[in-house]
Amino acid sequence: MEVEQKPNDLSTQKFPLPVDSEHKATVFRVHSFAPPHMRAFHISWISFFSCFVSTFAAPPLLPIIRDNLNLTSTDIGNAGIAAVSGAVFARVAMGTACDLVGPRLASSSLILLTAPAVFCSSISNSPVSFLLVRFFTGFSLATFVSTQFWMSSMFTARVVGTANGLAGGWGNLGGGATQLIMPLVFSVIRDIGATKFTAWRIAFFIPALFQTLSAYAIFFLGQDMPDGNYSKLHKSGERHKDNFPQVLYHAVTNYRGWILALTYGYCFGVELTVDNIIAQYFYDRFNVNLRTAGMIAASFGLANIFSRPGGGILSDAVAKRFGMRGRLWTLWMVQTIGGLLCVLLGKVGSLGASVAVMLVFSIFCQAACGLTFGVVPFVSRRSLGIISGMTGGGGNVGAVLTQVILFRGSRFSTETGITLMGIMILCCSLPIWLIYFPQWGGMLHGPSSKGTTEEEYYMSEWSSTERNKGFHQASMKFADNSRSERGRRVESAPAPVDQGTPSPGV
Amino acid sequence: MAAGGFLLALLLLSCLAASSNGVTFSSLQRTLIVRASPTQGQVLKAGEDKITVTWSYNNTFPPGTDSTYKTIKVKLCYAPISQVDRAWRKTVDDLAKDKTCQFKIVAKPYSASNSTITWTIERDTPTATYFLRAYAFNSAEEEVAFGQTTDAHKTTNLFQVEAISGRHASLDIAAICFSSFSVLSLFGFFFIEKRKGKASRQK
Numbered sequence: 001m002e003v004e005q006k007p008n009d010l011s012t013q014k015f016p017l018p019v020d021s022e023h024k025a026t027v028f029r030v031h032s033f034a035p036p037h038m039r040a041f042h043i044s045w046i047s048f049f050s051c052f053v054s055t056f057a058a059p060p061l062l063p064i065i066r067d068n069l070n071l072t073s074t075d076i077g078n079a080g081i082a083a084v085s086g087a088v089f090a091r092v093a094m095g096t097a098c099d100l101v102g103p104r105l106a107s108s109s110l111i112l113l114t115a116p117a118v119f120c121s122s123i124s125n126s127p128v129s130f131l132l133v134r135f136f137t138g139f140s141l142a143t144f145v146s147t148q149f150w151m152s153s154m155f156t157a158r159v160v161g162t163a164n165g166l167a168g169g170w171g172n173l174g175g176g177a178t179q180l181i182m183p184l185v186f187s188v189i190r191d192i193g194a195t196k197f198t199a200w201r202i203a204f205f206i207p208a209l210f211q212t213l214s215a216y217a218i219f220f221l222g223q224d225m226p227d228g229n230y231s232k233l234h235k236s237g238e239r240h241k242d243n244f245p246q247v248l249y250h251a252v253t254n255y256r257g258w259i260l261a262l263t264y265g266y267c268f269g270v271e272l273t274v275d276n277i278i279a280q281y282f283y284d285r286f287n288v289n290l291r292t293a294g295m296i297a298a299s300f301g302l303a304n305i306f307s308r309p310g311g312g313i314l315s316d317a318v319a320k321r322f323g324m325r326g327r328l329w330t331l332w333m334v335q336t337i338g339g340l341l342c343v344l345l346g347k348v349g350s351l352g353a354s355v356a357v358m359l360v361f362s363i364f365c366q367a368a369c370g371l372t373f374g375v376v377p378f379v380s381r382r383s384l385g386i387i388s389g390m391t392g393g394g395g396n397v398g399a400v401l402t403q404v405i406l407f408r409g410s411r412f413s414t415e416t417g418i419t420l421m422g423i424m425i426l427c428c429s430l431p432i433w434l435i436y437f438p439q440w441g442g443m444l445h446g447p448s449s450k451g452t453t454e455e456e457y458y459m460s461e462w463s464s465t466e467r468n469k470g471f472h473q474a475s476m477k478f479a480d481n482s483r484s485e486r487g488r489r490v491e492s493a494p495a496p497v498d499q500g501t502p503s504p505g506v
Numbered sequence: 507m508a509a510g511g512f513l514l515a516l517l518l519l520s521c522l523a524a525s526s527n528g529v530t531f532s533s534l535q536r537t538l539i540v541r542a543s544p545t546q547g548q549v550l551k552a553g554e555d556k557i558t559v560t561w562s563y564n565n566t567f568p569p570g571t572d573s574t575y576k577t578i579k580v581k582l583c584y585a586p587i588s589q590v591d592r593a594w595r596k597t598v599d600d601l602a603k604d605k606t607c608q609f610k611i612v613a614k615p616y617s618a619s620n621s622t623i624t625w626t627i628e629r630d631t632p633t634a635t636y637f638l639r640a641y642a643f644n645s646a647e648e649e650v651a652f653g654q655t656t657d658a659h660k661t662t663n664l665f666q667v668e669a670i671s672g673r674h675a676s677l678d679i680a681a682i683c684f685s686s687f688s689v690l691s692l693f694g695f696f697f698i699e700k701r702k703g704k705a706s707r708q709k
Contacts, residue, residue: 197672
C-alpha cells in the first residue's frame with residue numbers, strides 16, 4: 001500500500017540511520033544507541049532480559065528456598081510449571097495490546113504490573129505463596145511479543161530478521177544470566193551477615209528493581225514508531241485498522257501456525273524447562289556447590305548470545321540457495337540433533353561430560369528457536385501478529401507440558417526426565433515434515449504443480465470484498481518481496497506478469 | 507552406529523566404575539549407643555533450643571571391635587517422613603551418595619566411655635522431623651560403625667525442628683512499598699500519556 005506523502009514536518013525529519021519510506025531503519029548498527037531505532041532495540045532487549053532474570057530468579061536458589069519453605073519435589077515442579085504457564089495466553093493477548101496502545105505502553109505496563117510479584121517473592125512463606133509469585137512473575141515473559149512487534153515497527157524487512165533474532169536472543173540471555181547473578185547476590189548478602197533464609201529474600205529485590213527501572217526506561221526513552229508515539233500520531237488513515245475477527249480466523253485456520261506452535265514448544269519450551277531444572281540437577285546429582293551449579297546452569301542460557309541469532313542468520317543463509325524448503329529442512333535437522341543431545345545429556349554420569357553435552361545441546365536448542373522465527377514471518381501476512389503470538393505461546397505450552405509430565409514430583413529421576421524430554425523433542429519435531437507451502441514446497445515435495453504463486457497464497461487471506469477495497473495491497477507487496485523463498489533453483493511458477501488489479505509502484 | 511554404541515557403553519561403564527568404591531551403610535555395625543535429650547514428637551526451635559547428645563561404645567560387642575575407631579561424628583538426620591517426595595534428602599546405601607544426614611553436630615576423637623555435648627540448633631536448620639546418628643570413622647576417614655537414637659526402621663523417638671522463617675518486618679514493608687510504587691507509577695504513566703495526547707490535539 002503506497003503511503004501518500006503529506007507535505008508535513010515528518011518528511012523533513014532527519015534520522016541518524018538511513019530509513020525507508022515508512023521511516024523504518026534500513027540498516028542495523030548494534031553499537032549505536034541512536035534514537036529512535038537503535039535506542040528502541042536496546043531498551044526492548046534489556047527490558048525483556050530483565051523479565052527473564054526475574055522469571056528464573058528462583059531456580060538457582062531453590063536448594064535454599066526448598067528448605068526454607070519446606071517444599072516437596074511436587075511443589076517445586078508445580079511452581080516451575082506456573083512460572084511458564086501464565087505467559088501462554090499473555091503472549092497472545094500482548095499482540096492485541098500492542099495494536100491498541102503501542103508496544104511502549106503495552107510492555108511498560110506489563111512490566112510494572114508484574115514487578116510487585118517479584119518484590120513479594122521476598123515475603124512468600126509457603127508452597128502456595130511461592131507458586132503464586134512465580135505464576136504472576138511469569139506473565140512478564142509476554143514482553144517477547146512486544147519486542148518483536150517493536151522491532152518490526154522500527155526496521156525494514158531486510159534487517160528485521162536480524163533485529164528480531166538479536167532482541168529475542170539477548171533477552172533470553174536473562175535466563176542464563178540469572179543463574180549467575182542470583183547465587184552471587186545471595187552469597188554477598190549472606191557474607192554481609194544475613195542468615196541463608198533471609199539472604200535469598202533480600203536477593204530478590206535486585207531483579208525486581210532492575211525490572212522496574214527498565215519499565216521507566218521504556219516509558220521515558222522509548223517511542224512506538226519512528227515518527228512518534230501512538231497517542232501523539234495523528235492517525236490519518238494511512239494505517240488501515242484491520243478487522244480483528246477476520247485476522248483471528250485466518251490465524252487459527254492456518255495449520256502451519258499450529259505446527260510451528262508445537263515445534264517451538266520443543267525448542268523454546270525445552271529451553272524454559274532446562275532453565276527451571278538444570279541448577280538443581282547439577283547441585284543434587286554431582287554435589288557441586290550453589291555457585292558452581294549456577295555457573296553451569298548459566299552457561300546454558302548464555303549461549304543465547306550467539307546461538308539464537310545464529311539460527312536466524314543460518315535460516316536466511318540457507319534460504320538464499322534453497323528457499324523455504326531449505327529453511328524447513330534446516331529447522332528440522334537442527335532441532336532433531338538437539339533432541340539426540342538431550343537424550344545423551346540424561347545418560348552421561350560424569351560432571352565433565354554432562355557440562356560438555358549440555359553446552360552443545362544448548363547451541364542446537366536455541367538455534368532451532370531462531371530458525372523457527374525464520375519461517376514464522378511467511379506463514380501469514382495478514383495475521384502475522386497473532387501467528388507470532390501463537391508460536392510464542394506454544395513455546396510456553398511445551399514448557400508446561402514437559403514439566404507436568406516429566407519434572408513434577410518423584411515419578412522420574414531428573415536424569416531420566418531429561419532423556420525422555422529428548423525423545424519428546426524428536427517426536428514433536430516430526431510435524432515439520434507436514435508443513436507445505438504450495439508456492440515453495442515443503443520438506444518432502446517441491447512446489448505445487450498447479451503453479452501457485454506467492455500472490456495467490458497471501459491473497460487467499462482476503463475476501464473479494466476486501467480486495468475490491470484494496471486492503472490486500474500490503475500483502476501483495478510482501479508477496480513480491482517473498483519471492484526469494486524460492487531459492488536459487490527456480491522450480492515454482494514464474495512470477496505472474498499480468499495481474500488482475502494493476503498495482504502502481506509494485 | 508556400532509562405534510557410537512560402543513563409546514556410549516564405555517562412557518556408562520566408566521561412570522559406574524567411578525561410583526562403586528564407597529562404604530555402604532548396610533555393612534556397618536550398630537556398635538554405638540546414642541541418646542539425645544529431645545523426646546518423641548517434641549518440637550524444637552532452630553537457633554534457640556539446645557540438644558544434649560550422649561554416646562558410648564556398646565560393650566556387649568566382642569572386645570577389639572572398636573580398635574579401628576578414631577573419630578566420632580554426630581549428625582542430625584532426616585526421618586523418613588521428611589524425605590517423602592524430596593529426592594535431595596534420599597537415603598542410599600552407598601554412604602558417599604547418601605543424603606540422609608546433612609547436618610554435622612560435632613566431631614570428636616573416639617573414646618569408649620560416655621561422651622556428651624550440648625548443641626544449639628543452627629539457625630538455618632529446615633523445618634523437618636529428625637533423629638540423631640553417630641558414625642565412627644577409622645584413620646582413613648571411612649565409616650566403620652554407627653549408632654542412632656531411633657530404631658532400625660527409623661520410626662521411634664523422632665523429634666521436630668521448627669525453622670526460622672527468614673522474614674523480617676523491614677523486608678515485608680519494603681516489599682509492599684516498592685510494589686505499590688510500581689503500580690502507582692503505572693497510573694502516573696497513563697496520566698502523563700493522556701495529557702500529552704490532549705496537548706498535541708490542542709496544537
